Amino acid sequence: MPGERRAGPLRSAQDEAAPAAVAVDCNGADLGPAEVAAGALIAARQGARAILFGPARELRAAAEGCELVDAPLSIAKSSDPARAVRASPEASIVQAARAVAEGRAQSLVCAGGTGAALAAGLFNIKRTRGIYRPALALPLPVPGRPVTLLDVGANVEARREHLVQFAFMGAALARTVFGVDRPRVALLSNGEEAARGSPLVVEVHAELAQRTRTPLEAFEFIGNLEGDGLVGGVADVVVTDGFTGNVALKLMEGVSQRTLSAVRDAAMSSPRARLGGALLRGALRAFRDEVDHGRFTRAGFAQAILRAARGAREDIVGQTQQALQGAGALREAPMSVQVASLRHRR
């Protein structure tokens, strides 16, 4: 029922005639801002409109004709991102976030500096009404259909209601950005049974099971998943707290790199193995590219920009809020808390 879909607050601020724009912070990339700009050019050829923030001279050389804002100051490597965001309104990530806040862009892509991006978003774009906490979601480096893990580090501690909301937020991401029709959402735990897990996980399981008792259009809750399930292809979205999610993400990267480098070592261990390795090289490269999605190259940035444009076009914010509202899982507005407390005083 697209006619009934509520426009998200970001969407409503935009001119419906112009294509939505993606604000791209080009600073912080391992290969430099020009690589990001080159990615924006690729995305532009596929119909995404990007506004680039970074050192104008470098960007212009790499992406002639793209809209850009000269913002050479990078705070991507800051050890205290919240303070850096407050102290540096001219930093590229802060300017990019402001472009979204003011409706000049509808989504944000950042090439590096997750902490600064999170802080700039929180301070400038702010959370949508009814959302407790932001989460960091990431398509995992596994082959095949993407598995989105969240939270991978925004909240080292999470409460029940946060994790419940993350399930809806992750599902909306999988629907809008990855085109999964009715995402299968799981909860990361140390056992598959509903009663297994930390007290927090057991509580979240019970609440999600209860809220999805009437089948939701938004997603299917498939219960607990153990660590190996993250690569098993049985879930599209896996929910966990930011501590466990961060450990899991970095562990996956470490193990898959370690395994591939061991295969490389094996392929250097004898003349016979060396010949075998040379013959296998092409097939293995395809696998490696599929796994890391060329994340830090222009192709990766182009994909990120196209995904961000798609998320805004499909109204990820509005979809999240609508699903949370339908399930009664939105945070109550502070207003009603104030009213209640006033009443109490009388």
Place this chain on the structure above:
Amino acid sequence: MPGERRAGPLRSAQDEAAPAAVAVDCNGADLGPAEVAAGALIAARQGARAILFGPARELRAAAEGCELVDAPLSIAKSSDPARAVRASPEASIVQAARAVAEGRAQSLVCAGGTGAALAAGLFNIKRTRGIYRPALALPLPVPGRPVTLLDVGANVEARREHLVQFAFMGAALARTVFGVDRPRVALLSNGEEAARGSPLVVEVHAELAQRTRTPLEAFEFIGNLEGDGLVGGVADVVVTDGFTGNVALKLMEGVSQRTLSAVRDAAMSSPRARLGGALLRGALRAFRDEVDHGRFTRAGFAQAILRAARGAREDIVGQTQQALQGAGALREAPMSVQVASLRHRR
């Protein structure tokens, strides 16, 4: 100062003239009890004395001449291990644990059914004085020098003092069983700085840093380690709670299996790749064997028995307690708590 080392309680119960015995529960193995018995025979040829518990006829055929106790009942697959242990004193794992409790054996190897082994140990052998909680420790499936991760699932919730003790317990395991002189012990977290991590991890970090300010003989505390550090070879022992540890362990197994099977698929993707794969096969098999240590075969069980014998011989229990006492990290005896509470009443 070996003369000053306090004999552990298990050690003191044994006849010093006879070689220490390892109680081996042969039930619960994927390949059946005979595979475990075959492993015991290999270990026996290398000097380890094993007492086998399981179905006598199968065991005798596989390990002629080994001591054995007919205990066909297995509770390895029980969904409620604690209840099964209480209800089945004749089960093989319960009889094996009793053999240790009564001094007929000095250590325990169990072929399958971690939950039942943990419960049988807790009820029969019990914890050493001053230890809060048991932990499950496991050498990780990574190539090279073993990295011991604990806890991988005994405690889904852990308090500060539990994790502090796990550092000492893991270090004693690495010293006695793996022969690491002064183990490097790390704390699993979502960042390397001391201030990063959940509030629990930050507290544990501070206490371990304080207790190891005067360099310990027992181990070196090297601080926080992120997920990828588990395979980086920078630590010998990594401490975490049982929830995170279990997720990490299963994730590692899943990712390394997934990566190896993707390499296999790549090696079937074209005639050229197939030839390459055939030439590489031997070199890759060596890597795979190193990673999974042939855990579920007779070779794996032989190694487990030899390690258990070594742990008892090197007095792992006494070493753990001694190190904890030196650092002031033993749990206070319940007696003194009672005295204090009596005083309070007066």
